[in-house]
Amino acid sequence: MDAKTKGPVAAEIEKRLIEALQPLRLEVVDDSEKHRGHAGHDSRGESHFSVLVVSQAFEGKSRVARQRMVNAALADLLAERVHALAMVTKAPSEI
Known part of the structure; x- marks a missing residue:
């Protein structure tokens, strides 16, 4: 998903993770369509996400x-707007 097609929730997730973790690599994927009709699906979309974050901040930290x-x-996004977030978190030494 590029910046032109990224929804506002995905863009906010990306912004916050950049600010908090200064990632070397960040991928935010909206998986909401895969969950259409399932519990937690939001008709507005942008309810299920996967993220990959590679950050120096993770060095020496447990999963x-x-x-x-x-x-x-x-x-607050997880409490109010995002139903599910799958994540892969890596330190640079792990890639």
Whole structure:
């Protein structure tokens, strides 16, 4: 998804993760259409996402600690707008 087709929620996720984690690589994918008709699907779209984040901030941190860092950056979106977030979090030394 490029900047022209990225929805406002995806753009906000990207912005917040850049600010919080200064990633070397960031991919934000809107998976909402895959969940049409399932619990948690929002007719507005942009309810299910996958992210890949590669950040120096993750060096030496456990998988759970990394996920908590992502969750903290997106806390209100996760509580109010985003139903599901799948994430892959890597340190640069792991790629």
